Amino acid sequence: MIQDLTTEYGKIFEEELINEIVQVGTFKEVPEGYKLMEIGDYVRGMPLLISGVIKILREDEDGDELLLYYLEKGDTCSMTMACCMGDNKSEIRAIAETDAKLIMVPIQKMEEWTAKYKSWRNFVFNSYHVRLNELLSTLDNIAFQKMDERLIGYLKEKARVTKDDIIHSTHQEIAYDLHSSRVVISRLLKKLEEMKKIKLHRNYLEILDL
């Protein structure tokens, strides 16, 4: 755990802070598909992502989903921080998109460290900043783009975070993330294939040139 922490966060946190994190944090290793957080769950800890990718989803009353963004190594979940200050209930769902390693820090330490460590303060502010912009860009996509553009953006982003030009998803799964329907996604994917931008297979697709 110390090794992981130092590798990923050694450059931005003071040694003293790293030591504190090691003392109170708990290491967690989760497999792909593991649900880290459900909407309405009480938030008890704040995650520091060491490796892997976490996908953050929003859901409405009817159970309709929407992918908000991915967390990558070095990221933390601002939503969690935001929750620490409100009623402590999560507004989002978090699923491991790949196998992932992370350290959970009790939220009680948040304020203490914010006062004590400048690096922690900067980290927290920076996380908020990044997440706010990420949300803004998600909003842009939904508000200003049509489904075909959103789909292309989705495929690109997914390839980027997983570092893999093979997208291991069914059409139905993509439809959930984009809050659309399977038929619509199949239709658009077929068009992309006709344009030689992707190649379709069962249970996965290859990105050729987006």
Place this chain on the structure above:
Amino acid sequence: MIQDLTTEYGKIFEEELINEIVQVGTFKEVPEGYKLMEIGDYVRGMPLLISGVIKILREDEDGDELLLYYLEKGDTCSMTMACCMGDNKSEIRAIAETDAKLIMVPIQKMEEWTAKYKSWRNFVFNSYHVRLNELLSTLDNIAFQKMDERLIGYLKEKARVTKDDIIHSTHQEIAYDLHSSRVVISRLLKKLEEMKKIKLHRNYLEILDL
């Protein structure tokens, strides 16, 4: 200015901090419609809203607009704070929805006060928290609601922040805020009128029962 500050922020900021704000802050009074911030502008100060309502808009490359949320008294603009940490360029446009009074604080003080005053730290964190949730709810509206529901929500919210059941907007203006077209909004408003929920007039409309 001291009076305004104390009235609005006296309960949450230490006296010492209030004094500092008075020293470095500049008081600003702007009329309805005044553009406080344009997309791409360099952010030099952080606003503390004393009275009035500020509307925060997002715009894409094609000039299509979208209302993000309103700032009310006691609010500050987290986007501004976020900008202070990035490239300092604004991601949003800010327009005074009503006459408004505010105090501009130089962004250089941000970090200093964050280390020095617990109340300031809480204020900043809280602002981020509120804004993140506000953005999330805006996203929900756009992603999960149809235009008729969004329109009703828009009218309600606008009535709430302006404390006025008369909405002083043309159909075109509403269309801009919702990123729709005038004809669509006219159509839906007419339906709402038929349902006795509103009463239409030239240049304004009355909310009867939403």
Place this chain on the structure above:
DNA sequence: CCTGTGCAGTAACAATGGTTACAGAAGTAT
């Protein structure tokens, strides 16, 4: 009072996305 400008009402039509239904292909279990 007349006229120009901007606002609102409406119809006809297009485009996008969502729904239903069904068939066939690929993989899995028996």
Place this chain on the structure above:
DNA sequence: ATACTTCTGTAACCATTGTTACTGCACAGG
């Protein structure tokens, strides 16, 4: 191999939203 399940392809259709075009009305300014 056979049966079953899951995934994909496709067609037909519908609903919502957006577009274009034209109308008349209200109001401001001469």
